[in-house]
Amino acid sequence: MSRLILVTGGAGYVGSHTTIELLAAGYEVVVVDSCVNCVAGEEGKLPPSLVRVQELAKKSLVGFYRVSLTDALALAGVFEKHRVDAVVHFAALKAVGESVEKPLEYYQSNVSGTLTLLQVMREAGVHRLVYSSSATVYGAPQYLPADEQHPTGAGLTNPYGKTKYFCEQVMQDLAASDKEWRLVSLRYFNPVGAHPSGRIGEDPLGPPNNLMPFVAQVAVGKREELSVFGNDYDTPDGTGVRDYVHVVDLAEGHVMALDKAFSKSFRGYASYNLGTGRGVSVLEMIEAFCRASGKPVPYRVVGRRAGDVASVVASCSLAEEQLGWRARRDLQEMCEDAWRWQKLHPNGFRSCQ
Ligand SMILES: NC(=O)c1ccc[n+]([C@@H]2O[C@H](COP(=O)([O-])OP(=O)(O)OC[C@H]3O[C@@H](n4cnc5c(N)ncnc54)[C@H](O)[C@@H]3O)[C@@H](O)[C@H]2O)c1
Structure with a gap:
């Protein structure tokens, strides 16, 4: 019998792409998403992102629950209804700037939500989890490329990163307290691009927080011009350098991390960088x-943004050695796929209902 994976935040950007890969890898999937940051379906219907996930995977989800992770009772109900083998945990609020203005909402959703999820999992006897972490845990990197040994937590400037x-700290303590747990944290660098079909992609409900959706x-033609924050950094062209990774590569990384969580030899906690190892300005x-895209992207250089650093690039050799994962898609493919999605859906999933 196939294993059943509960995906939190599965209607969102990385979650929807990963759900396709999980279904393709033979897993059954149940999604829990509050739809706080995705287009919800009409009463009783799936969010449009998940309708398309099912079309692309040619396979149905076992279930979808519009539930917040902070609602312990409703979440426990999902675990009672389904015999879950492992969880892939995406659900979180992710806008760095907003987290500075609304720290309580971020701690509530991201930290309390994760604590509630882990408690409900423990009660249900489910001990395997893959977690969406971020390169932001490294703060301003002390050396590059940043590997998993790089110190974390120092100098974090916003509640989201914290x-x-x-x-991650909670998961490490939990794994140390009970040998049953198998917890894998994936530190994403900058996920970009979209499914090559152009049928799903990133659909920020508010103004985009990241560079690529802004450029797109x-x-x-939805926005007049792009602001480039600073061109006087110590980088080859003076603008900020980041490590961008195609969202489908990232999605494949989750399938490989689950293999690890299910492997007999693994117990405890591990974290892995998922990036390309190549910096792009x-x-x-x-x-x-x-x-x-064949389109112009007018831009204007403005002042640096507080808290931004010159370069952040990943060392990804640990993921290659231990998960067998390596990013395969290059910058051109990232841009072409993001453009296909954007061009076909200038208003994202709102036009799909
Ligand atoms: N996209 C990035 O640049 C990036 C980078 C590093 C890490 N991450 C992490 O990856 C994960 C997924 O990011 P994404 O880009 O797909 O974001 P997203 O906003 O597109 O997806 C997150 C999904 O979780 C849902 N959600 C949020 N809070 C919830 C809650 N309390 N209960 C239930 N559902 C909830 C939202 O409705 C949304 O559908 C997040 O944890 C994010 O912090 C993202």
């Missing part, structure tokens, strides 16, 4: 996007 760091919205990204 929630990711705190949840300028290219499609803001100007390089704009150029690649113009090439992929």
Whole structure:
């Protein structure tokens, strides 16, 4: 019998792409999502992102529950109804700027939500989890490329980053307290791109927080121009350098992390970087996007943003050695796939209902 995976936040950007890969890998999937940051379906219907996930995977979900992780009773009900083998945990609020204005909401959703999930899992006897962490736990990197040995938690400047760091700490303590737990934390660098079909992609409900969806919205004419925050960094062209990773590569990384969580030899807690190991500057990204879309992306250089650092690039050799994972898609593919989604859906999933 196939294993059943509960995916929290499965209607969102990374969650929807990962759900396709999980279904393709032969897993059954139940999704829990409050729809706080995705387009919800009409009464009793799936969110449009998940309708398309089912179409693309040619397979149905076992269930969908519009439930917040902070609702322990409702969450426990899902575990009572389904015999879950493992959890892939995406659900979180993720806007760095907003987290500075609304710290309580971020700690509540991301930290309390994770604590509630882990408690409900323990009561249900489910001990395997793959967690969406972030390169943000490294703060301003002390050396590059940042590997998993790099110190975490120091100098974190916003509540969002702290929630990711705190949840990692909780999982480490939990794994040390009880040998049953198998917890894998994946530290994403900058997920971009979309499914190659152009049928699902990133659909921020508010203004985008990340560079690529912003660039895409300028290219499609939804926004006039892009602000480039600083061109006087110590980088080859003066603009910030980041490690961008295609969302489908990332999704595949979750399937491999689950293999690890199910392997007989693994117990405890482990964290892995998921990136490409290659730094791309803001100007390089704009150029690649113009090439992929054939559209101009007007931009204006403005002052640096508080808290931004010059470069963040991952060392991904641990994921390659221990999970057998390596990013395979390059910058051009990231831009082409993001553009296909954007061009076909200038208003995201709102136009799909
Ligand atoms: N996208 C990135 O740049 C990035 C980078 C590093 C880490 N991450 C992490 O990856 C995960 C997924 O990110 P994403 O880009 O897919 O975000 P997303 O907002 O598209 O998806 C998150 C989903 O979780 C749901 N959700 C949020 N809080 C919830 C709660 N309390 N209960 C139930 N559902 C809830 C939202 O409705 C949304 O559908 C997050 O944990 C995020 O912090 C994302």
